[in-house]
Amino acid sequence: MTLTDTNSWTGIREVLLRRIHDRIWQPGEQIPHEADLAEEFGCARTTVNRALRDLADSGLVVRKRKAGTRVAVNPPQRATLTIPIIREEVESIGGSYRHSVLERDLRPLPAMLHGAFQVSLGEDVLFLKTLHFSNERPYAFEERYINLEAAPAARDLSFKEVSANEWLVHNAPYSHGDLSFFAVNADDKLSGKLDAATGTALFAMERITWAGDLPITHVRLIFAPGYRMRTEI
Amino acid sequence: MTLTDTNSWTGIREVLLRRIHDRIWQPGEQIPHEADLAEEFGCARTTVNRALRDLADSGLVVRKRKAGTRVAVNPPQRATLTIPIIREEVESIGGSYRHSVLERDLRPLPAMLHGAFQVSLGEDVLFLKTLHFSNERPYAFEERYINLEAAPAARDLSFKEVSANEWLVHNAPYSHGDLSFFAVNADDKLSGKLDAATGTALFAMERITWAGDLPITHVRLIFAPGYRMRTEI
DNA sequence: TAAGATAATATGCATGCACATATTAACGTG
DNA sequence: CACGTTAATATGTGCATGCATATTATCTTA
Numbered sequence: 001m002t003l004t005d006t007n008s009w010t011g012i013r014e015v016l017l018r019r020i021h022d023r024i025w026q027p028g029e030q031i032p033h034e035a036d037l038a039e040e041f042g043c044a045r046t047t048v049n050r051a052l053r054d055l056a057d058s059g060l061v062v063r064k065r066k067a068g069t070r071v072a073v074n075p076p077q078r079a080t081l082t083i084p085i086i087r088e089e090v091e092s093i094g095g096s097y098r099h100s101v102l103e104r105d106l107r108p109l110p111a112m113l114h115g116a117f118q119v120s121l122g123e124d125v126l127f128l129k130t131l132h133f134s135n136e137r138p139y140a141f142e143e144r145y146i147n148l149e150a151a152p153a154a155r156d157l158s159f160k161e162v163s164a165n166e167w168l169v170h171n172a173p174y175s176h177g178d179l180s181f182f183a184v185n186a187d188d189k190l191s192g193k194l195d196a197a198t199g200t201a202l203f204a205m206e207r208i209t210w211a212g213d214l215p216i217t218h219v220r221l222i223f224a225p226g227y228r229m230r231t232e233i
Numbered sequence: 234m235t236l237t238d239t240n241s242w243t244g245i246r247e248v249l250l251r252r253i254h255d256r257i258w259q260p261g262e263q264i265p266h267e268a269d270l271a272e273e274f275g276c277a278r279t280t281v282n283r284a285l286r287d288l289a290d291s292g293l294v295v296r297k298r299k300a301g302t303r304v305a306v307n308p309p310q311r312a313t314l315t316i317p318i319i320r321e322e323v324e325s326i327g328g329s330y331r332h333s334v335l336e337r338d339l340r341p342l343p344a345m346l347h348g349a350f351q352v353s354l355g356e357d358v359l360f361l362k363t364l365h366f367s368n369e370r371p372y373a374f375e376e377r378y379i380n381l382e383a384a385p386a387a388r389d390l391s392f393k394e395v396s397a398n399e400w401l402v403h404n405a406p407y408s409h410g411d412l413s414f415f416a417v418n419a420d421d422k423l424s425g426k427l428d429a430a431t432g433t434a435l436f437a438m439e440r441i442t443w444a445g446d447l448p449i450t451h452v453r454l455i456f457a458p459g460y461r462m463r464t465e466i
Numbered sequence: 467t468a469a470g471a472t473a474a475t476a477t478g479c480a481t482g483c484a485c486a487t488a489t490t491a492a493c494g495t496g
Numbered sequence: 497c498a499c500g501t502t503a504a505t506a507t508g509t510g511c512a513t514g515c516a517t518a519t520t521a522t523c524t525t526a
Contacts, residue, residue: 008509021406021444033476044511065477066519075402077317079412083310083466169308173254179312180463183416183434201416201434209466211254230413233316233442242479266506277481298507299489
C-alpha cells in the first residue's frame with residue numbers, strides 16, 4: 001500500500017518528512033515533543049523516537065536533550081557513494097573484465113607517503129602497477145603500495161589472477177580510510193596506458209586504508225576518459 | 234572509559250565488530266541468533282537487535298528473516314560525502330567567500346536537459362552563471378538552470394547577495410537527486426574564469442534535484458585546479 | 467546582582483513482552 | 497518423486513515502563 005501507515009515507525013517518518021518538506025515546520029523551528037507526537041499518532045513514544053532518530057541520522061532534524069528536536073537549518077547535502085571493486089563495476093555494466101599487472105616489486109616507502117603511513121618506515125612495501133580493462137579497452141590505471149606488515153601473505157602473491165584490490169578486500173579488511181577525488185591531466189605514460197590523448201582530463205581517486213593503527217594500502221586509481229562516478233541523493 | 238561496556242548497544246556493537254575484524258566470524262559465516270547473543274551478553278534481545286541493525290545498516294552484516302545474520306562477503310565500500318554549500322566550504326577552511334553572478338537570463342530549457350527534466354518543456358527556465366571566490370581567487374565556476382515552476386520566487390531574485398546554491402537549499406528543498414563527478418579540460422573560457430592554463434584538468438560535479446516529481450535545478454560546478462574532494466570511510 | 471546549587475524536562479536507552487512477517491524445512495499427497 | 501501445504505524459526509516491529517543523561521530554567525545564597 002502506498003498510503004502512509006500511521007502507526008509504523010516508517011509511516012510516521014514519512015508524515016514528519018512531509019511536514020518538513022511542506023514547510024509546516026520551518027527550518028530551525030522546534031517540532032513537538034516525542035510524547036506529544038506519540039499521542040497525536042496514537043502510538044508509543046518509542047515508535048516516534050525511532051522515526052525521529054532516523055530523521056536525525058539522515059541529518060534532517062537536530063536533536064538535543066532537553067532542548068528538543070528542531071528542523072535542520074542546513075539540510076544535509078550528503079551522498080553515500082559506493083566504491084565498488086573494479087571487476088564488479090565493470091561486470092555490472094555488462095563489460096568483460098580483465099586486468100594486467102604491469103609492475104610488481106618491493107621498495108622502500110616513497111617519501112610522499114611517509115606522512116600518511118607513519119608506521120613501518122624502515123620496511124619495504126609492495127608496489128604494484130595494474131591496468132584494468134573493460135571489454136579489452138583500458139578502464140583504469142592503478143598504482144598501489146601495500147604494507148606487508150599488515151598483509152604478509154601479499155609478499156608471495158603475483159596478483160595476476162585476482163587483483164590486489166579484490167584480494168585485499170577479502171583478506172585484509174580495513175577499519176577506516178581516507179578517500180579523495182580529483183582530476184589529473186594524462187601525461188605521456190598515462191596516455192599510452194589509458195588510450196587517451198596526452199593532456200586529457202582524467203578522473204582520479206586516492207585512498208588509504210587502515211586496520212586500526214596499521215596502514216594497509218595506499219592506492220591511486222586513474223580512470224579512462226569519460227568516466228563518471230554517479231550516485232543518488 | 235575506553236573499555237567496551239557490554240550491555241549498552243554500542244558496546245555490544247563494538248564487540249561484534251571486533252569479532253568480524255578479527256575473523257572470528259568469517260565472511261559469509263552465520264553468526265549466532267539474537268537470542269543467543271542476548272544470553273551471552275546478559276541483555277535483552279532488543280539491545281542485541283539494535284547493535285545488529287546498526288551493523289546491517291553500515292553493510293557489515295546481512296540479515297534475513299529465518300535465515301539469520303551472516304557476515305557480509307563483500308564488505309561495503311561505501312563513503313558518505315558531504316556536499317557543502319560552497320560558501321560554507323570556503324569559510325570552513327578559513328577563506329573569505331565572495332561570489333559574482335556573470336550571467337542571468339530566462340531561456341528555453343536546452344535540449345541536453347530535456348531528458349533529465351522531463352516536465353515543463355515549454356516553459357522558460359532561469360539560467361545562471363556564477364563564479365565563486367575564496368580569498369579573491371577563483372574557487373569554482375557554476376552553471377545552473379532553475380525550474381521556475383518549482384521555485385517561482387527565483388524569477389525576481391538577482392542572486393547577487395545570496396548565491397542560488399544557498400537560496401535554493403533554504404527555499405526549495407529537494408527530496409532526491411542525481412549526482413555525478415568527472416574531470417574536464419579547461420577550455421578557453423573556463424581557463425580565464427578559473428585562472429587555469431587552457432587544458433588543465435578540472436574536477437567537476439553535476440547535480441539534478443527534484444522535489445517529488447518536479448525538477449528543481451540542474452547545476453554543473455567546475456572547480457579551480459588543485460581541488461580535491463575528500464572524505465573518510 | 468552574580469555565581470552556584472537544584473529542579474525540571476526532553477531525549478536516550480534498556481527491558482520484557484507480544485505479535486507480524488519472511489523464509490526455510492518438514493511433511494503429505496497425488 | 498515432484499509439488500504444494502503447513503509448521504517452525506529468526507528477525508522485524510510495536511508497546512508500556514523505568515531509569516539515565518544532558519541541558520536549560522529556576523531558585524538560593526553570599
